[in-house]
Amino acid sequence: MQLLASAILATEAAASEGSDGVKLLLPAGEELIAGIIAFAIIFLVAWKFALPTLKETLEARQAAIKSELEAAEKSKIEASSLLEDYQAQVAGAKAEAAKIIADAREAGEAVKADIIARAEGEAEAIKERAHEEVASERARVADDLRRQVADLSINVAEKVVASSIDAETQRQLVDRYIEELGGVH
């Protein structure tokens, strides 16, 4: 405090000796003291707070940017691997679909062939049965006809020849006739 007061007094004394303009070139004591105090405050704040804090902030920012870049890189790699997976899956699905279609087509062909074969078989069977039926009918009809013709001929012959021929000769004649008739067909 003594020092401060004497410093102020000293500059006052020096100032009062010089001319008017010189006074501007001599520091005023209280302003010098205030300047020292103010500079000390600013220096302390800059030294102990501002620069360390800024360093911290910049380091944090650098770390954040770095980690963000790394995360982005990582997710990019992940995304590309995912894409590959999907592409592989899609290709597999396509192949499977193609195989299913081919299988279905094959099965369809088989079924078709089977159905056609069976239908042909059936048609053949129907035709055969029809033939058989026709043949048996014809045989029966022929039998019937032969019997009726025989009876008819006997009746007719009996009536025509009456007693001119004995019964034995008559039968022989008729049988021969029937045989000739049978040989016709």
Add this chain to the structure above:
Amino acid sequence: MGLILASATCDPSTEIICAPENVRELFEFRTPIFYLGPLPVTRTVFLILLAAVIVSLVLYFGLRKKSVVPGKFQVIVEAIITFVKDGIAVDIIGEHGARFAPWLLSIFLFVLMGNLYEVTPFVNFPITSRIAIPAFLALLTYVVFVVAGAKRQGIRYIVDIAWPKSVPVALRPLVGLIELVSTFALRPITLAVRLFANLVAGHLMLTLLLASGWIFMSHVGEIGARAAIGIPWFALGLGIYVFEIVVIMLQAYIFTLLSAVYVQTSLYPDH
């Protein structure tokens, strides 16, 4: 205010510009407003202490949040600090520059704030136009660069300056003398006076032009005469106001830059 009242009596027919009797009236505010202990707090002292408070608050609120994504204010504060730390301290001084960063940063901020008072409305008085501030800062720079040089080079620091090996032997005494004077006498004086003189000149121009213009426009003579003299003065004053905004930033930069250069030449004299 005292100036305006005093100048209200000036007569435009005899004086083209309203100057006070003594320019010291524009710079000396020695009436204490109150006392802080033994320290008389005058207007200037108040502004000096206020500068410290403002700078501290700006630094505190600018850096407090430590946001990874900074806001506008934080970006500005960070840019200023980075500018002084990297653009001046490390760029000029070199590898040891970061150690001088707190000192250079506080010089830059203090001078910048002191200069900014010149163009701050309602303050309009740069504390750096009082020789006490530049002289103290220049003295501090002087101490820093002499101590830095002596610490790094020892006695060779003085010897190399007084007996420079890079010039012919015949010229060494002369060049050595010039170098001694320029390094140890002229450097601190010019450093202080450069800032002081720039701010004194700026403050004088602004005050005389703006105050004269205002007084002529509002107080003196007929309305025609008022406009004829007052408006050009005031317009010129506004032009110089803009110019001074550039000057005060440049002066704060140059003061810091020169402080750094002086330290650099003490540390590495060969460069």
Add this chain to the structure above:
Amino acid sequence: MEEIKGAVALIGYGLAAIGPGIGIGIVAGSAIEAMARQPEAAGLARTTMFLGIAFTEALALIGFVLYFLA
């Protein structure tokens, strides 16, 4: 005599400002030339220009102070 004394000091300052004025002009001109020739070194040229101006300006400033002393 008081009137003349003031005027002499002003003339002294005016004379002191001539040399540095020319010097600063040369410094700034050379710096612009350097920047135009090598734009990539503009930062260095600018810093050096400010330094050169600051050193040259010192002479004018001493004249300015002498005005107050006279």
